[in-house]
Amino acid sequence: MTETPTAPQRNELPPAWNPAEVEAGLYQRWVERGYFTADASSDKPPYTIVLPPPNVTGSLHMGHALNHSVMDALTRRRRMQGYEVLWLPGMDHAGIATQNAVERSLAGEGRSRHDLGREKFVERVWEWKAEYGGKILDQMRRLGDGVDWSRERFTMDEGLSRAVQTIFKKLYDDGLIYRAERIINWCPRCQTALSDIEVDHSDDEGELVSIRYGSGERSIVVATTRAETMLGDTAVAVHPEDERYQHLIGTEVEVPLTGRYVPIVADEHVDPKFGTGAVKVTPAHDPNDFEIGQRHDLPALTVMDGRGVITAKGPFEGLDRFEARPAVVAALREQGRIVAEKRPYTHAVGHCSRCDTVVEPRLSMQWWVKVEPLAKAAGDAVRDGRTKIHPAELSKRYFDWVDNLHDWCISRQLWWGHRIPVWYGPGGEVVCVGPDEQPPSGEGWVQDEDVLDTWFSSGLWPFSTMGWPERTDELAKFYPTSVLSTGYDILFFWVVRMMMFGLYAMDGKQPFDDVFLHGLIRDQYGKKMSKTRGNGIDPLDWMDTYGADATRFTLLRGTSPGSDLAVAEEWAAGSRNFTTKLWNATRFALGNGATVARPLPPREALTDADRWVLDLLDELVTEVDAHFESFQFAKLSEALYHFTWDEFCDWYLELAKVQLAEGGVRAEATQSVLGHVLDVLLRLLHPLTPFITETLWTTLTGGESLVVADWPRASGAERDAVAAARIEGLKKLVTEIRRFRSDQGLKPAQKVAGKVRGACCVDLLDQVPAVRALTRMTEPGEDFAATVSLEVGLPKGTVTVELDTSGAIDLAAERKRLAKDLAVAEKERAQCEGKLGNPSFTDKAPAEVVAKIRTRLEAANAEIERIHARLESLPQS
RNA sequence: GGGCGCGUAGCUCAGUGGAAGAGCACUCGGUUUACACCCGAGCGGUCGCAGGUUCGAAUCCUGCCGCGCCCA
Structure with a gap:
């Protein structure tokens, strides 16, 4: 391997750290050397993370940058600790989003997917993927992600598709997949069914209209936000104990505009306190009404097509649902049927999470997963502690979810995705076909037109990516995975599905041991980043301006389990400043002979300052380890920042200057301490800021790479409390003298003659030269005349400092x-x-x-x- | 409506029973041979409000007010 120009030779650090020039070369070298390639036959203990597969249409946003920084930090540390690390990358095929993207490009040519036909359209999607998909993978390289590119996977790849078909067949045979006609969430724009979690609810302004059904004593008033659905009403429902309506239960009432008479039924589900306590029932267009309809054996009357256009015969036929609503209300008003109108009326409305179109509940035949036994197992794995959720507080939310999960609608009326492996025969036969089976051939056999929900395939990710259903070496070595890291907002979207499928497919073995849930990124005022707000920040801009290390450090520094983090440009600049500080400190140390070539001198040959900084370093190692184990990235970043800046740079480096100036053995020992502290510090920082630490560390040590260097361990030396007390005393003394100087208006550079009295009585005699150096105090000359004396109270007594400020104070x-x-x-x-x-x-x-x-x-x-x-x-x- | 969480310096957040902290921002001084992306010194808080427990409460309990998230 030839050295690239990005690896500076010893003592040849350029004056400034320029990440843009160096990062790409370093990353390429890591990949070329195979550091990130996992070996399934290794004897080392495994450590596995599967990357939550980003959307093939997507690009890197702050949420990804955060999650990737977390995973990279975790895996880099484990690799340094001697684990066989597999961090497996890939993407999902994002059925709806990708199909939308390709349909848009077709629309630009004035064509629709139906003009191409299914086969050609799917070919076109693959072409689109090759050209535009996976932009995010290159952006991951910029961030420094140490993923195993040789194992990159895509949910539509052959192997993963085989896994999908295998599990479908297994679930089908076990009776856990079935076909049924029910109310589903339908997107009239995407023209497909959606699962519950693909629907976003928002409080929208609409109207609440109260309508009188029937007439005279036989009339009843119902309130609705969707007047147009009355065309499909097949009942009116009241609470069975509602005294107002006892006389009407069991009678029939006329639905206005339709001429139809429908029964008034009594159902527990009706809330007597809401509105008039009576509700219209439209089983074909509302999930609650559908259930009422089931309980009372009501017909379901579909009055709208898949595009949201009214199909009921009459004056409203052909109107869009949003045109039909005011038209129906106007017609009712004309008949004097409107009792009250509330407008605007704010209520929760479901929107398609992909295109924001208002979702239409629709009665249709779909495929379902019976989740109850799967969800029970998913809940138990966490209850048993086989999988631990961090932070633990979110476990309750997880249980609430899995314990109340509705069956999962998995069929989608799309062309891009895994086609449902079910064939229908001419005689009404239904055959589910496994991966190695031939589909039935012959006259009249057709395959189901629908494809599967994308989550159905990404739910298999922790094991389909390792070759399942084959019994591969990868699975044997790397499953169950160690950690699943993601934002708490998709705990239900993805984590639950992987838990269900993992436990089901892998003989009850959980897909991951730990689930780390980080928070969402917000702006500096705590607001969610969004396109409409215009407060989004592109992590690539940060990387351009401040470097990948600073970007990563900013995000990790704000990351505590489960809590959101606010970020702003200034935060990133602060992290860049930190990397610069580290750069300059190392450059200074190297320029003064810092080295790891000699062993550290024995403790007794070291100064108080040396022992103090080494003890702090030991504490730092322990602290960083503890915070890593508990996913406390904010705390470990803070600990590293504080040690580096406030202890090492602000104090030890200044004290080291005094020791270096002594020359001889003292200077040599100091060079060793400097080298040792930096060596350990750079190792500790490497998982967070891999690029700058790699550059500095290889220069300092001449080592091959920090990526494969050993993770530090605390030395085990007994902490020297005396040295610590002396350095704390020194700090206090120096700070007080500086404060006096500042208050007196003395310029920082101005040297002042002075005497320090009483240092021996407080055990600070050895620290006096350093105190003098750090406060620009010169030796008193013949003409020394103290103009002021300053007393500094310390735990063991008072030190008096006499200064000759050469004039009136x-x-x-x-x-x-x-x-x-x-x-x-x-x-x-x-x-x-x-x-x-x-x-x-x-x-x-x-x-x-x-x-x-x-x-x-x-x-x-x-x-x-x-x-x-x-x-x-x-x-x- | 049900559940969870949060309210500490101008901003973002640590601190969970014994001296109120950090980063950024702000003020003053500085061409200190590692660093002005810096150095030194400062300013800034009845810890949301009201009760209670305790020798002692930012910290534990209750109520209230405000904000957020999830679910319906």
């Missing part, structure tokens, strides 16, 4: 500073005295809490005394 600023400190100390004293003055506190609170408050009070008192003395000693201005 700003007394007003100094008084203000002291007054502020005094106010803080006095508030502290009041709080502590309040507590200690309360006998029930001292009696009942744990002894260590009381002792802590006592210590705090003493410290506050000392501080107050000290500040008073200082204030009095200040010259009067």
